[in-house]
Amino acid sequence: MTDDIMARVAAANPVPELELTAEESARAQRSLERITGTERKPGRWLAAAAAAVLAVAVVVPVIGHQAPVATAVDVLQAAGEASANQPNATDTGVTNQEYLKRVDTDGTATVTTEYEVAGGQLRQDTASTGTLSPQLAALADGPAIALESLAAATTADALARLATGTYGSLGVGSLHLLLHPGxxxxxxxxxxENLAGAGGNELAHADRTGAPDEAVTVIRDEDQLSFTVLPSTGQLIHAHGLVGPGVTTTVEATAILGCVAVTGLEGPEDISLACADNNYLVTDLKWSRWGAETATATGKAFINDCDPFCAQGTMEEFPVTVTVRDLRTCGYNARLYSAVDVAFADPARNETFEVGCAPEVS
Structure with missing residues (x-):
């Protein structure tokens, strides 16, 4: 069914363009007005939505007064079906973890956030630049819904109540849930399904570039926002006006990671190399060249000698140099280090660990 819907979406925009001329941009604006059922001059919201659509996708299909070949409801239903076929972290390994990186900006200030969810626990790393609006500043407080409350909502009705009760409306709340870690x-x-049934969704754009993932943009005029999804996987990749007026949210990466992963916006302070416990911990890490092909840190290693056995062992401390390398791509645009080298004063103790993306989904 998903393939059939995507074929109809593609029919709405069969010819890709890499750049828009001034004339094409004006035509795209007129198309947006027709899609939203208006023949009026665009207000501030609609102009911002048009700019957001053009920033994410390259062509807005000109559909005139005819209905789109595929409707927004078709696209959302296809995205839902596709998302149900995506693995959860625990499906690929009981100690695996989920990873999400998003960037929110209003053009003058930016908030970048990384989330990891493992074993029912959430880790969040946030960095910001510029003077933050109240909406952007609130992102540092973490998700509005606790992981326990999210996990307990296992039906469409329960998720609808959670979305509406937390965010005020089903449409807005559903989009926030799609960005929620866990x-x-x-x-x-x-x-x-809830979002498709909320009404008010209008197809604005189908990006037909020949790539496996075709981005489709939907406008919710009543909520003064737009969002972009990949119907082939169900990934929400972009939203404009969701966090606040003029705020653009971009999902930069999502992935399933193995038990040990080296993440962080400026590098982790600690890495537990023993996976499920802290029998091998490197800590107090000070990084240089984080994000480059190879990054290095100095710190300390605490290793359990497990004598006579680990539960009664002694933690030994060693100064170490830690190097991360071999960036690999997995999931949706995630690019993570796949190897950690730990160097000791005694070279005989040196070790290398495979980390990063879960092998099953690399």
């Missing part, structure tokens, strides 16, 4: 693939399908 949302399972089955929950994602139900959230898309």
């Amino acid at each position: 949302l399972s693939s089955q929950q994602q399908r139900l959230v898309y």
